[in-house]
Amino acid sequence: xxxxxxxxxxxxxxxxxxxxxxxxxxxxxxxxxxxxxxxxxxxxxxxxxxxxxxxxxxxxxxxxxxxxxxxxxxxxxxxxxxxxxxxxxxxxxxxxxxxxxxxxxxxxxxxxxxxxxxxxxxxxxxxxxxxxxxxxxxxxxxxxxxxxxxxxxxxxxxxxxxxxxxxxxxxxxxxxxxxxxxxxxxxxxxxxxxxxxxxxxxxxxxxxxxxxxxxxxxxxxxxxxxxxxxxxxxxxxxxxxxxxxxxxxxxxxxxxxxxxxxxxxxxxxxxxxxxxxxxxxxxxxxxxxxxxxxxxxxxxxxxxxxxxxxxxxxxxxxxxxxxxxxxxxxxx
Numbered sequence: 123x124x125x126x127x128x129x130x131x132x133x134x135x136x137x138x139x140x141x142x143x144x145x146x147x148x149x150x151x152x153x154x155x156x157x158x159x160x161x162x163x164x165x166x167x168x169x170x171x172x173x174x175x176x177x178x179x180x181x182x183x184x185x186x187x188x189x190x191x192x193x194x195x196x197x198x199x200x201x202x203x204x205x206x207x208x209x210x211x212x213x214x215x216x217x218x219x220x221x222x223x224x225x226x227x228x229x230x231x232x233x234x235x236x237x238x239x240x241x242x243x244x245x246x247x248x249x250x251x252x253x254x255x256x257x258x259x260x261x262x263x264x265x266x267x268x269x270x271x272x273x274x275x276x277x278x279x280x281x282x283x284x285x286x287x288x289x290x291x292x293x294x295x296x297x298x299x300x301x302x303x304x305x306x307x308x309x310x311x312x313x314x315x316x317x318x319x320x321x322x323x324x325x326x327x328x329x330x331x332x333x334x335x336x337x338x339x340x341x342x343x344x345x346x347x348x349x350x351x352x353x354x355x356x357x358x359x360x361x362x363x364x365x366x367x368x369x370x371x372x373x374x375x376x377x378x379x380x381x382x383x384x385x386x387x388x389x390x391x392x393x394x395x396x397x398x399x400x401x402x403x404x405x406x407x408x409x410x411x412x413x414x415x416x417x418x419x420x421x422x423x424x425x426x427x428x429x430x431x432x433x434x435x436x437x438x439x440x441x442x443x444x445x446x447x448x449x450x451x452x453x454x
Contacts, residue, residue: 147216148227149209149244152290159204159444161297162283162378165335166202166446172326172386173448182434182445190425193449195394198385200446201271201280201437203264207246209288210355214242230355233368240357247355247366248284250347257440258415263350264441269343270407271443276400277392280443281340283378286358296334326386335379339363342374394450397426404433412436 163183170179177197210227213235223232227247234241251264272280287293329335339360353366360377364370405413416432424432427449434445 147211147231149211149288151206151208151285151288153206153293155204155206155442158206158283158285159202159442161334162202162204162338163444165332165378166200166382168329169382169385169389169448172389174390176451176453177390178449178451180431180447180449182431182438190397190427192451193397193427194452195396195450196277196400196430197392197394197448197450198277198389199271199279199400199448201268201278202444202446203251203268203282203442204444205248205282205284207248207284207288209244209246210241211244212242215244227353229368230353230364230366233364233366234355234362237364237370239355239362239364239370240359243358244288245355245357245362246284246286246288247353248282249353250350251442252350254440254442258436259409259411262409262412262441263347264443265343265350265352266346267408267412267437267441268443269346270409271404271437272342273403273407276395276403278403279342279381281342281381282354283338283340284356286337286339286356286360286377293337296337299333326383329386330379330383332379335382336360336377338378339375340378340381344371344374389448397430401426401429404430408433 163181167179167181173179176194208227210231213231218228218232222228230247231241231245233239234245239245253260253263268280268282270280271278285293287296339356341354341356341363344365354363355366356363356375360375362370363374416429416436430447434447437443437445
């Protein structure tokens with residue numbers, strides 16, 4: 123009987139070994155999108171430190187209350203989607219078996235190798251999100267909503283944000299490194315906080331050199347898609363971005379440190395947009411089905427800022443996109 127049992131077990135054991143071997147080039151990230159997003163929420167808020175007294179930052183995760191008449195308009199908007207990437211070991215470390223070049227994530231590894239994109243010791247990739255079954259418009263793709271919200275000319279920036287490390291231990295060590303925060307509240311700079319140019323330069327310098335922010339890539343959605351079955355890939359240095367179906371993307375990325383630092387330097391000088399114009403722009407950019415699903419929030423008698431907040435709430439709750447608004451208060 124023992125021999126019989128052993129014979130029955132062997133096929134399953136072999137199958138498991140084959141499964142392990144087939145995935146040996148993949149290193150899944152040890153945190154999920156929601157956990158990454160929570161960390162980014164805190165660090166993104168550093169941007170508020172360099173804002174003028176009459177500017178404030180609001181997130182759709184925890185929107186503040188306030189009447190429209192308190193605000194002159196919007197200074198900038200940001201739309202973030204946190205992603206948990208998979209690290210792909212270099213083809214030098216784990217060669218692709220003959221005939222497997224187009225199978226699964228091996229196709230990404232093969233494309234990066236063939237196009238001389240950085241892949242050593244590993245590259246990273248993440249897939250687009252599947253349609254949200256619980257959403258009011260379940261067939262609408264998150265990627266296309268993110269793409270619709272990207273209008274840099276109107277100070278509206280949409281991006282995927284993903285780590286450039288794959289170890290939870292390393293990621294948490296970067297998160298807990300508070301050495302750069304002291305510069306924001308100490309030394310001669312904070313005593314002269316009314317001198318905006320000093321604070322802007324300081325905040326920009328601190329963010330540009332903050333290890334946690336440096337360890338994230340920002341990838342701008344480059345085009346609309348008809349299916350979620352695509353991936354972005356990138357290097358551990360936050361560059362060499364590719365989109366699969368295969369295409370190499372030029373100037374599609376930067377580190378989160380560089381992005382926030384550039385915003386810190388420029389944001390006070392941006393042109394203030396009225397809430398009415400921003401709301402109209404958002405309605406024109408979003409698919410009609412999504413605007414229609416907002417119901418009362420998109421009606422003309424709804425105050426503009428309230429409607430913008432409702433759109434941000436919907437994007438967060440149904441599609442996982444976080445909206446940040448930089449709002450300018452009216453002169454007192």
